[in-house]
Amino acid sequence: MGLCKFLLTLILISASFFYYLTQYTNLIKKYKCKYAVITGSTGGIGKELTSQLIKKMNVITVARNPAELEKIQEQYKDEQFKIVPFVFDFVDDLNTFSDKFDQFLTEKGIDKQEVGMCFSNAGYGDYKPFESYNYIEKAKFVQVNFDAHLAICDYFCKLFLTRKNTKSALVITSSALSHTPGKYFALYHTTKAALSSLGNALYAEYRRKGIDVLVVHPSSVSNTKFYQHKGIKAEGDKTMPVIGQIENSFIAVTPKQVVNRMLTRVGKINQSQVGWAAVSTALFATCSGRNIQGWIWSLFSLNDKLVK
Known part of the structure; x- marks a missing residue:
């Protein structure tokens, strides 16, 4: 009987916590802000974020186009x-972001204290052997997929700390591939792993200082620009077989699912897996360790002949 009571209590607590996690956060009440910032706002996740947030507050959309x-x-x-658009290309000098964004806020008459949420989504994918592109191309990839997020975190953590007695939110889009190396995804995995670690560290550092940090790890996301980038193309500008098919496969999630996860989990936990494939990848990474993961991925690739 004692064991049955324990298991029943555990089930009830787990069910209650799961229900709590799935409920939408009242963003206006919690963060008391008039503006949210979205980088990568012209991509699938960015567009979905905009469509949901515009019903609640003003949105500063950031993109290069x-x-x-x-x-x-x-x-x-x-x-x-x-919608207040801010044009910035994260391939450019990231040292200029702070001054340019400050100038933008001043020109638009936006009080910094009214900006209480930031969603950092910028990035693109590459699927090819590490040796097949030069250092400059690698550095550019790292700049957009990690350094850009670092610049965003640097700016908004400092800004949010000035919002006394008011909570703020920083939400970062990483990937399920942050958990596992993935052959021919070397730099993508590296930047996403670093990004997830950064988000985890910022959560630990700023949770008690009024900044809610959340990192989401979606599996493949359908209807985004990720699969349109030339780094995910085979010869003839065709989508890479298998890799391209994943976009709309049973393991993929939609931008709406990713955004729903952001808006229900923010302020409650610091990392969230989106989709069963992301959950499975995270569990496998935790249980197997880096040695076993690396060995398994070294055995095969989805498109060995095409990338060599």
Whole structure:
């Protein structure tokens, strides 16, 4: 009987916690802000974030393409809240981001204290042997996929600390591939692993200082720009077989699923796996360790002949 009571109690506690996690956070009440910032706002996850947040607050959309930003702004021109586009290419000098964003806020008449949420989503993928591209290309990849997030975290952690007696949120999009090396995804795995570690460390450092940090790890995400990048293309500009098919396969998740996970988990936990494939990858990584993972991935690739 004692064991049965223990198991029943454990089940009830687990069910209650799961229910708590799945409930949407009242963002306005919790973070008391008028503006949210979204980087990578013209991609699938960024667009879905914009569509959900614009119903609650003003959204500062950040991307490199002015035309696409204007299109998003036009799409929501009749909403109660407004879209404010900020053009910035994370391939450029990241040292300029802080000054340019400050100038942008001043020009738009936006009080820094009214900015209480930031969603860091910028990035792209590459699927090829490590030796097949030069150092400059590698450095560019690392800059966009990790350094850009570092610059965002640097700016917004400092800004959020000035919002006295008010909580703020920093949400970072990583990947299920942060947990496992993945052959021909060397740099992608490396940057995502570093990004997840950064988010975990920032959560530990700033949780009690009023900044909620959340890192989400989606598996393959459908209907995004990830699979349109030339780094995921085979010869003839065709999507890489198998890799390309994953986009709309049974292991993929939608941008809406990723955003729903962000908006329900923020302020409750610091890392979340999105999709059963991401959960499985995280469990396997935890149980197997790096030695076994590396050995297994060294045995095969999804497209060995195409990338060599």
